[in-house]
Amino acid sequence: MQVPAPFEYERATSVDQAIGLLERLGGSARLVAGGHSLLPMMKLRLADFEYLIDINDLHGELGYIRLSDGEVRIGAMTRHRELLESDVLAEVFPIFRDAEKVIADPIVRNRGTLGGSLCQADPSEDLSAVCTTLDASCVIRGPGGAERVVTMEEFHVGPYETAVGDSEILTEIRIPRKLERAGSAYAKVERRAGDWAVVSAGAAVWLDRGRIVDARVGLAAVGPNTTGIPEISAALRGHEPSEELFQVAGAIAARSCDPVTDTRGSADYKRHLADELTRRTLRKAVERARS
Amino acid sequence: MTDLQDSKLTEFEDNDQKPVGFGRMLRKEDARLLRGRGRFVDDVQLPGMLHLAILRSPFAHATIVSIDTSAAEASPGVKAVVTGETLKGLGLAWMPTLSNDVQAVLATDKVRFQGQEVAFVVAEDRYQARDALELIDVEYDVLDPVIDVRKALEPDAPIIRTDLEGKTNNHVFDWETGDEEETARVFAEADVIVQEDIVYPRVHPAPMETCGSVADFDPVEGKLRLWSTTQAPHAHRTLYAIVAGIPEHKIQVIAPDIGGGFGNKVPIYPGYVHSIVGSIVTGKPVKWMEDRSENLISTGFARDYIMRAEIAATNDGKILAIRTNVLADHGAFNGTAAPVKYPAGFFGVFTGSYDLKAAHCKMTAVYTNKAPGGVAYACSFRITEAVYLVERIVDALAYQLEMDPAELRLKNFIQPEQFPYTTKTGWVYDSGDYEPTMRLAMEMAGYDELRREQAEKRARGELMGIGISFFTEAVGAGPRKNMDILGLGMADGCELRIHPTGKAVVRLSVKTQGQGHETTFAQIIAEELGIPPADIDVLHGDTDNTPFGLGTYGSRSTPVSGAAAALVARKVRDKAKLIASAMLEVSVADLDWVKGAFQVKGDPGRSVTIQDIAFRTHGAGDLPDGVEGGLEAQICYNPSNLTYPHGAYICVVDIDPGTAEVKVRRFIAVDDCGTRINPMIIEGQVHGGLADGVGMALMEMISFDSDGNCLGASLMDYLIPTALETPDWETGYTVTPSPHHPIGAKGIGESATVGSPPAIVNAVVDALKPFGVRHADMPLTPSRVWDAMRGQATPPI
Numbered sequence A: 001m002q003v004p005a006p007f008e009y010e011r012a013t014s015v016d017q018a019i020g021l022l023e024r025l026g027g028s029a030r031l032v033a034g035g036h037s038l039l040p041m042m043k044l045r046l047a048d049f050e051y052l053i054d055i056n057d058l059h060g061e062l063g064y065i066r067l068s069d070g071e072v073r074i075g076a077m078t079r080h081r082e083l084l085e086s087d088v089l090a091e092v093f094p095i096f097r098d099a100e101k102v103i104a105d106p107i108v109r110n111r112g113t114l115g116g117s118l119c120q121a122d123p124s125e126d127l128s129a130v131c132t133t134l135d136a137s138c139v140i141r142g143p144g145g146a147e148r149v150v151t152m153e154e155f156h157v158g159p160y161e162t163a164v165g166d167s168e169i170l171t172e173i174r175i176p177r178k179l180e181r182a183g184s185a186y187a188k189v190e191r192r193a194g195d196w197a198v199v200s201a202g203a204a205v206w207l208d209r210g211r212i213v214d215a216r217v218g219l220a221a222v223g224p225n226t227t228g229i230p231e232i233s234a235a236l237r238g239h240e241p242s243e244e245l246f247q248v249a250g251a252i253a254a255r256s257c258d259p260v261t262d263t264r265g266s267a268d269y270k271r272h273l274a275d276e277l278t279r280r281t282l283r284k285a286v287e288r289a290r291s
Numbered sequence B: 001m002t003d004l005q006d007s008k009l010t011e012f013e014d015n016d017q018k019p020v021g022f023g024r025m026l027r028k029e030d031a032r033l034l035r036g037r038g039r040f041v042d043d044v045q046l047p048g049m050l051h052l053a054i055l056r057s058p059f060a061h062a063t064i065v066s067i068d069t070s071a072a073e074a075s076p077g078v079k080a081v082v083t084g085e086t087l088k089g090l091g092l093a094w095m096p097t098l099s100n101d102v103q104a105v106l107a108t109d110k111v112r113f114q115g116q117e118v119a120f121v122v123a124e125d126r127y128q129a130r131d132a133l134e135l136i137d138v139e140y141d142v143l144d145p146v147i148d149v150r151k152a153l154e155p156d157a158p159i160i161r162t163d164l165e166g167k168t169n170n171h172v173f174d175w176e177t178g179d180e181e182e183t184a185r186v187f188a189e190a191d192v193i194v195q196e197d198i199v200y201p202r203v204h205p206a207p208m209e210t211c212g213s214v215a216d217f218d219p220v221e222g223k224l225r226l227w228s229t230t231q232a233p234h235a236h237r238t239l240y241a242i243v244a245g246i247p248e249h250k251i252q253v254i255a256p257d258i259g260g261g262f263g264n265k266v267p268i269y270p271g272y273v274h275s276i277v278g279s280i281v282t283g284k285p286v287k288w289m290e291d292r293s294e295n296l297i298s299t300g301f302a303r304d305y306i307m308r309a310e311i312a313a314t315n316d317g318k319i320l321a322i323r324t325n326v327l328a329d330h331g332a333f334n335g336t337a338a339p340v341k342y343p344a345g346f347f348g349v350f351t352g353s354y355d356l357k358a359a360h361c362k363m364t365a366v367y368t369n370k371a372p373g374g375v376a377y378a379c380s381f382r383i384t385e386a387v388y389l390v391e392r393i394v395d396a397l398a399y400q401l402e403m404d405p406a407e408l409r410l411k412n413f414i415q416p417e418q419f420p421y422t423t424k425t426g427w428v429y430d431s432g433d434y435e436p437t438m439r440l441a442m443e444m445a446g447y448d449e450l451r452r453e454q455a456e457k458r459a460r461g462e463l464m465g466i467g468i469s470f471f472t473e474a475v476g477a478g479p480r481k482n483m484d485i486l487g488l489g490m491a492d493g494c495e496l497r498i499h500p501t502g503k504a505v506v507r508l509s510v511k512t513q514g515q516g517h518e519t520t521f522a523q524i525i526a527e528e529l530g531i532p533p534a535d536i537d538v539l540h541g542d543t544d545n546t547p548f549g550l551g552t553y554g555s556r557s558t559p560v561s562g563a564a565a566a567l568v569a570r571k572v573r574d575k576a577k578l579i580a581s582a583m584l585e586v587s588v589a590d591l592d593w594v595k596g597a598f599q600v601k602g603d604p605g606r607s608v609t610i611q612d613i614a615f616r617t618h619g620a621g622d623l624p625d626g627v628e629g630g631l632e633a634q635i636c637y638n639p640s641n642l643t644y645p646h647g648a649y650i651c652v653v654d655i656d657p658g659t660a661e662v663k664v665r666r667f668i669a670v671d672d673c674g675t676r677i678n679p680m681i682i683e684g685q686v687h688g689g690l691a692d693g694v695g696m697a698l699m700e701m702i703s704f705d706s707d708g709n710c711l712g713a714s715l716m717d718y719l720i721p722t723a724l725e726t727p728d729w730e731t732g733y734t735v736t737p738s739p740h741h742p743i744g745a746k747g748i749g750e751s752a753t754v755g756s757p758p759a760i761v762n763a764v765v766d767a768l769k770p771f772g773v774r775h776a777d778m779p780l781t782p783s784r785v786w787d788a789m790r791g792q793a794t795p796p797i
């Protein structure tokens, strides 16, 4: 049994109380949501915090998927399993269900949360790639109820680093809905079910009268953070979807990413996957947008 | 009230036909294990028990300059901090390995692999012990490590074993088998020679339960009780007696339920010794239970062979000879578990199932700054490597000759009339009938149809592969005339006692780690005596209550101890016959044995059951002259030869041409383990081994960076397969009994682990044929398969 170093533990009763505790305890405290990233690190003694503030009781307050005409709002405490099982979400953004099917395993998905995933900011993290693909923004709340909204690009500061400050909480993700026909998809190559991505890619397209009005691609595990690639969007906009176009997008993806060789695979292979998966997810997203 | 659950249970029980002897029945131990009533080492709780944690080296190679334990000693709950210097004072800093090398119990001079034991703390609870480790201050002087095994013997390579007097290099041993000259001659005359460099990378057994022990030394009686995760309790006890100087009768080793072994629990690890020392020093019971990372980085690994394989054949596909040159990485200490005269285990069976004219192997083993071992991992002493070598190179030959790999194998099999068959490396295969096994596998697979499907798919650019492996194993070590471990002959005892009411208890020297001994051995006794398996208690794992023997590994339980069980039952039956003759008042010659009873020849109405006889032996009234009361016997069985199970495996894979991901679509396994005792247990063993094979072929590998950091230190980094990577196994069997084993059984524990990796790799390589691929090394991760598709396959080390 791997055992963590000693720490104090407190269960938060409200978002503002949690923020109050963070404010008081500073950098020596950490929020624990699903715990599936934080606890393994503490048991391996890669992370050592004096205080843990458990926000699982805030699931009532922060666990939700709300649809309106203009956007989808998802609470930070929404669990992987809820994202996987939500038919409403699968209807508007099937990319979520695609991704959730290949994130970890049922045990991890029962507890792990959207907020925890994004805040962990692991370069191979899948939901960050999904949120990047969908041009999501993140709602961060701080002391005194102050809220700020940042884009995914602003949210990710570096590997394992986000824009969330020491006494702040990520409360919500907002995903814009556009008027056009939308389609999205996610694909991941892993060495084994439940493994982190060798590379994964998400794609979303919006079509109007057969033409692409907007398209986005988000990649995971090929750089310091999950990356959105504006050049792909620019290359696709205004065109009719075609294999040639997907090929162009794939080539841009391969050239724009920055993978490293590790036990999951060589940098060359990952670059190849960025291309391959970009083409696959775009194809699928278009197919879905059309149907 | 009968609710759903109740009726389901009954249905389940009804389906279990409870044979009195061999046949399919539910495992006796499962009721306990499935209901959470198993008792593992970590379940042992003794009054006043303390907990031990080990400080391990962060470096692969470094001199220890100093160790300051004062802060740790002052830490809350800490009872003792022990370093190598402390042990040196007790003469316990080093201990022998199973290969007559020595290994540090705690490092004194320097550390030789990342994860090596440097100090340990004993404290009131596990957290305190672990916390105190952080307070031990060790100053290291980092040395260059030897990580690339190919460079271990270079003249300027750092010398790892400076503890061995006069050691000037990293050489462990050279070993050779077969006839070099004759092989060279046959190669010179061959039409075709195919050569490949084949790597079997380092893998880890990764049992679900990690290693651990609870030591309880009683200073008054001078008695040590040790609960430990061991596959060989008796051998361990003898070694503790030798190492620690505690008289053997004052040591009781208890292996309770074991959560998987696969060879990982054959060696004596420093941690076990630490717990003993901890208990002696503190006067309290001490528990050590390693965590997952410790298990992966420091305990016995397997394989790590770099093999150059060459095969010689005629143009029409007659295999003439095989030769190989092997570089073996043994890590920092040579801890290989193998019979002493077999430093390379049974690698000599690399000639496979084929009738050759000549064979030769030359091997060099070296030290590196990696975890020690090279122990068996479900490999029956290196047979995994041998079978992989021959089955891979035979496939490469088929590729070269443009011959179907099934046809090539069928053409070269040793024929049934050639058994017992002596191989060119001196192994005497006891029996075998290979063609029917191969044909059955092909039939189950629909081999011809699969090849047609493959041709169609290839034409469309799809990648489908069909891989075959055919293996012969040598298991059941072994005849004591040439097999021993540290001087202990590889025989096994068995004791059987029939209680007055006809129930029985059988005591074994072997120890299950999940193989189902409590069922299999009850069935062996049941078959011989006609006592239902439910009436037979199987005791094992406790040295105070079981006869001496060398334990369970190398698929030896049924071949060795199973024979002992059958023979001890026959001894009891012989005695029962004398008593039956008195009870029935006829001569012994007039009795027939019908399972469970003796009856008078020609008068089936007159009979006595084994239960009647058991009561009589303990009951009132005189027994025949010279016959003692009681019905029991004991035996020590020394096998006359090994047994040689064989099997034919066929694997079908599909590869995604875009991502290079391999999907195992089908796997057909036909095994011949001789007489089949419990087919359900056999299938279970095969299923587990096949899953293991998928792991090794596609994802498992313990790798190191150039500084010697282990890159497989958690199950996030060291991948083992899940249900999603494994297909529905299709199993079949043939039966070729062993002629020298009392019941003809050959052993099944490791067949599938041995046989499956080559079938899977052969399937992947076959799928990649359109790219001109003749060989690619494990693990065949998507990235490595993609390399192979582009003609850039590289060895993994």
Ligand SMILES: Cc1cc2nc3c(=O)[nH]c(=O)nc-3n(C[C@H](O)[C@H](O)[C@H](O)COP(=O)(O)OP(=O)(O)OC[C@H]3O[C@@H](n4cnc5c(N)ncnc54)[C@H](O)[C@@H]3O)c2cc1C
Residues within 6 Å of the ligand: A030, A031, A032, A033, A034, A035, A036, A037, A038, A039, A040, A076, A077, A102, A103, A104, A105, A108, A111, A112, A113, A114, A115, A116, A117, A118, A119, A120, A124, A125, A126, A127, A164, A168, A169, A170, A171, A194, A195, A196, A197
């Ligand atoms: C075996 C295994 C396999 C996995 N496989 C995958 C995979 O394939 N793909 C993948 O994407 N992920 C994978 N994960 C990670 C999994 O999805 C985690 O659950 C997730 O990354 C973290 O979510 P959590 O709720 O458990 O966060 P926690 O572990 O509780 O927290 C993670 C970090 O986020 C912070 N945090 C949490 N919530 C908030 C918040 N609301 N505001 C501010 N900070 C917050 C915490 O303080 C902590 O620093 C895997 C995990 C495991 C154990």
